[in-house]
Amino acid sequence: MTAERKNKIRAMLKGIETGEPESVAVVNPDKYIQHNPQTHEGREGLAALFKRLSQTSPRVNVVRIFSDGDFVFGHTEYDFSTSRVGFEVFRFEGEYTVEHWDNIQSRRGPNPAGHSMVDGSVKVTDLPKTEENRALVTEFVDSVLIGRDMARLPRFVSATYLEHNPQFSDGLASLQAALAAQHDDGNSALCYVKRHRILAEGNFVLSVCEGFRHGAHTSFYDLYRVECGIIVEHWDTTESVPPPSEWKNDNGKF
Numbered sequence: 001m002t003a004e005r006k007n008k009i010r011a012m013l014k015g016i017e018t019g020e021p022e023s024v025a026v027v028n029p030d031k032y033i034q035h036n037p038q039t040h041e042g043r044e045g046l047a048a049l050f051k052r053l054s055q056t057s058p059r060v061n062v063v064r065i066f067s068d069g070d071f072v073f074g075h076t077e078y079d080f081s082t083s084r085v086g087f088e089v090f091r092f093e094g095e096y097t098v099e100h101w102d103n104i105q106s107r108r109g110p111n112p113a114g115h116s117m118v119d120g121s122v123k124v125t126d127l128p129k130t131e132e133n134r135a136l137v138t139e140f141v142d143s144v145l146i147g148r149d150m151a152r153l154p155r156f157v158s159a160t161y162l163e164h165n166p167q168f169s170d171g172l173a174s175l176q177a178a179l180a181a182q183h184d185d186g187n188s189a190l191c192y193v194k195r196h197r198i199l200a201e202g203n204f205v206l207s208v209c210e211g212f213r214h215g216a217h218t219s220f221y222d223l224y225r226v227e228c229g230i231i232v233e234h235w236d237t238t239e240s241v242p243p244p245s246e247w248k249n250d251n252g253k254f
Contacts, residue, residue, distance in 0.1 A: 002067045005092055009072045010062050012097075013088065016078070019054025028096035035101040035254065037247040046100075056080045063118045064223075066201040068130075072097075073199050073206055075223060075235065077118050083107040085117045087206065087221040087237055089199065101208070101254070103221040105237045109166035112174075117164055120233055121225055124202040133226040134200040140231065141207050141222075145192040150179065162233040183214050192220060196254045203227060210241075210254055217241040219253055 008026040015023020024046050034041050039049050064075040070092045078084045086104030090097040109116050126133070140156040143149045159172045168174045181189040190213055197208040209220040218238050225233035241253045 004095075005072050005097075006065050006067060008095075009074060009088070009090055009097070010065060013060050013062055013074065013076060016050050016053050016058050016060050019051040021051075023050060026095075026097050028093065028098045031093075031098045033099040033251055034249050035099070035251050037242050037249065037253055039248060041249045041251075053080060064122050064204070066124065066199070066204055066206070068199045068201055071199055075118065077107065078104070085237055087223070089197075089206075089208070103208075103219050103237045103239045105239055109164075111163065111166045112169040113163060115162065115164045115170075117166055117235065117237075120162060120164060120235070124204060126226075127202045129226075130200050130202055132229070133203060133205050134198055136226060136229065137200070137205040137207055137224050137231070138195070138198050140224075141192070141195050141198070141209065144179075145209065146195060148188070150176065153179075157231045158227075161231055164233070164235040185215060187212075187215070189214055190220075208254070213238055213240075 012023050012026050027046060032041065032046070039046065059079040061077045062074050063077060066073050071089060072092065073087065073089045076086050076088060078086060084104050085107050086102055089101040091099035107117055136156065143152050144156060153176060154172060157172055157175060161170065161172065163170050163174060168178050179190060183189045191211045192209050193211040195207065195209050199206045203226050205224045205226060207222045207224070211220060212218055217240065219241055221237050223235040224231045
C-alpha cells in the first residue's frame with residue numbers, strides 16, 4: 001500500500017506537465033479538503049489548476065517522497081513560468097487521497113556552501129528509528145525553534161550539519177546566527193509560534209510550523225535528515241500566508 005500510494009502521488013504531480021484530468025484520479029471525487037489557499041476545493045478545482053499550469057510548459061521533478069501512516073509527503077521542484085521548490089502533503093483514506101497541504105517558494109541559490117534547495121541525500125534508511133527520530137525533531141522544534149532555548153541547539157544539531165536554505169551556510173554557527181537575527185522591530189527575524197505536524201519515515205522528518213518571517217505571517221516547512229540521534233542535514237521552504245479575504249477555500253493553510 002505504501003509504495004502504491006507513493007507511485008500514485010508521483011503520477012499525479014507529473015500530471016501538472018500534461019494537464020490531463022486523469023492525473024487526478026487518485027483524488028477522492030466526493031471528498032477532497034484543500035489547504036492551498038489559492039486552489040478551489042475538490043477534484044475539479046485541482047484538475048482546473050493542473051490544466052492552467054500545463055499551459056506554461058511546466059516540468060515537475062519529485063526529488064524525495066515519503067510515507068507516514070495515511071500521509072504521503074514529497075519534496076518537489078517545479079519549473080513553471082518561474083522555478084519553484086515545494087513540499088506536498090497528502091492524507092489518504094484507502095486508495096484515495098482526501099486532503100492536501102503544500103508549501104511552495106521561489107527557487108533561489110546556491111547558498112554560500114554551494115548547495116541547492118533540493119540536492120543532497122535522498123535515501124531512506126533507519127526505518128526502525130522512525131519514532132525515535134520523530135521525537136528528536138519534535139523536541140527540537142518545541143524547545144529551540146518555538147521555545148527559543150538556544151543553549152540546547154548543540155544537543156539536536158551536528159556542528160557540521162549540511163544546510164540547503166539558500167541564504168545560510170553549513171554548520172551550527174550559521175544556524176545560530178540565523179535564529180538570532182532580528183527584524184527591524186527588534187523581534188526575531190524567524191519566529192516559530194506553533195507546531196502543526198511532524199511527519200517521519202526513517203531518517204527523514206518533516207516539520208510543519210506557523211509563525212512570522214520578518215514580521216509576515218509565514219508557513220515553515222522544514223525537512224531534517226537524522227543520523228545517530230542528531231540532525232545532520234536540512235532543507236526548507238517558507239511561504240507567506242495570504243489574508244483570509246484572498247482564500248479560494250475556507251480550510252486554512254494548516
